[in-house]
Amino acid sequence: MTNRRHFLSKTAAAFAGVQILPRSVFGANEKLSIAFVGAGGKGWHAVQSLQNNDSVNFAAFADVHESRATEARKANPSVPFVSDFRKMLDQHGKHIDGIIISTPDHTHHFTAKTCMQAGKPVYLEKPLTHSIAEARDLMALEQQTKLACQMGNQGHSGGGILVLEEWVKAGVLGNVNEAHCWAGPIWSYPDARPAEEPVPAGLDWNQWLGPAAMVPYSSKYLPAQWRGWFEFGNGTLGDWACHNMDAPYHVWGLDCPSRVEIESSGPSKLSFPARVKITYTFPASATRGEFKLHWYHGADHALKRPPELDAARTFPEGGTLIHGSKATVLMGTHAGTPRVIPEAKMQELSTSLPKVNLKRSNHWDNWLLAIKGQEICRSNFAYGGRLTETMHFGNIALHVNRSLTIDPVTRSIIGDEEATALMHGPAARQGWKV
The missing domain is CATH 3.30.360 (Dihydrodipicolinate Reductase; domain 2)
Structure with a gap:
């Protein structure tokens, strides 16, 4: 485990040279440590989808709306929680093998690019981005880094x-x-712009x-x-x-x-x-x-x-x-x-x-196996970006x-x-x- 973590930290530091992680880095049965940016709503659905996945450990939750993450936190009380995903990367990045991003569209590009620049494979909910220019930027970054990146249109698998x-x-x-x-x-x-209201606690x-x-x-x-x-x-x-x-x-x-x-x-x-x-x-x-x-x-x-x-x-x-x-x-x-x-x-x-023959990995497992270098993401950014x-x-x-x-x-x-x-x-x- 130490050798793999060391490999990952070196990879993140040498961002320009990031590659798909080879099979030798992850053992066939070794669990991946997955973090979540957004743990309520669609994020909670993602947590539930992987809750009992034998190939996954939960590394951290990040959500700017603390009350929306209540269910995920109750189900996983030992998993660290922060509001700012950048702090999550700083504090827990060396233990994170991949990140699932379930946030509003306008934050997709900022969040995904920051995580990818830290050397992290990402699963990004659809649509890929909030603009064409943002989609093209993430497509180019995926091609440059060779990270395993998946857009969350689950029917594609x-x-x-x-x-x-x-x-x-x-x-x-x-x-x-x-x-x-x-x-x-x-x-x-x-x-018309709605009337201002007090910001709720949390x-x-x-x-x-x-x-x-x-x-x-x-x-x-x-x-x-x-x-x-x-x-x-x-x-x-x-x-x-x-x-x-x-x-x-x-x-x-x-x-x-x-x-x-x-x-x-x-x-x-x-x-x-x-x-x-x-x-x-x-x-x-x-x-x-x-x-x-x-x-x-x-x-x-x-x-x-x-x-x-x-x-x-x-x-x-x-x-x-x-x-x-x-x-x-x-x-x-x-x-x-x-x-x-x-x-x-x-x-x-x-x-x-x-x-x-309908026997193949589902959309989540396809991404997890791609992180290990055993499959290719079916709705990678090269495809998901064009559809977006x-x-x-x-x-x-x-x-x-x-x-x-x-x-x-x-x-x-x-x-x-x-x-x-x-x-x-x-x-x-x-x-x-x-």
Whole structure:
């Protein structure tokens, strides 16, 4: 154990030379010491997901909202707790093998980059970042450091993507040139700043804001409502696109769109429109023709129930619908439960569908094994960053309230200075630039 800890501390110090840790560093059965930045909400879900994992020890918890971390701390009373993750790195860094980050979107880049610069592999909740420039920065840092980094779109390690991929390879769907993705929960608020309220005890509001501009505290921002405010979250699209666009984006090898067309209930400078239809057009590649990816949320632009779906079956609140020339496939959220519709067609094809081996590590274990050098992160930043970029192009179009033309080679918006500026996001508050 001492030799491995010494190796890790030397690696962190020599940041520019960080590499994926070889198998010889970690024994096959040796436990990894994992720390958590954010231990309430999604962080508590992460703690629960690994609570009984035999390959994990909990090294430390960090959360700026002490009361939100109560359940995690009660379940693990011996695990050190601090409010500032930077103090966690200072005090416990030599004992930390990897860090799970479950914080609001606007702090993702600052937190992940700081941890990566300390030589720590990170599991970062989706969407990867709060801006395109931040995503590209983390993608470059991952490539430079060779650290095991995973974006938390858990469905990417589920069986749904494997099944869809094999069905497409076998020609079950026939020719496919578009997919429809949608979500039910709406994160949208009036275009007005909420009234100031007293900061509750146990919340470090300055640290919660992090790199964002200083605004007075309001209960309209947290614990979860931050998703619908432009300076903190990415709205409904940011909350769900990395889950429900994931399957077609991966299976058809999509990258940077060339066109983003929008219909919406109108712009909001502080929040996001409640009713949206977005059409992403991806240029043809060597393996497929031009592909359109449609996104919907809100009543005015809700995707209609497909006529192929049997009356007795529920149309999911969020998911993915793929029409092929030979068959139509419906999936739930997180690339889940692909099914040919109608059911009669599924039964007709059942004997000829390819057999799919679904035995593989889940999203958490995939990251843990990648830290040990035994697997590669499936939704690494090289992939998760591109998916996050695509989401951001849609939100930028919604924010400026017009469609965008994009050069997919340079990955830049053409002829729109306002939209181009939004690719970079707001400047970090003084003292929070990393």
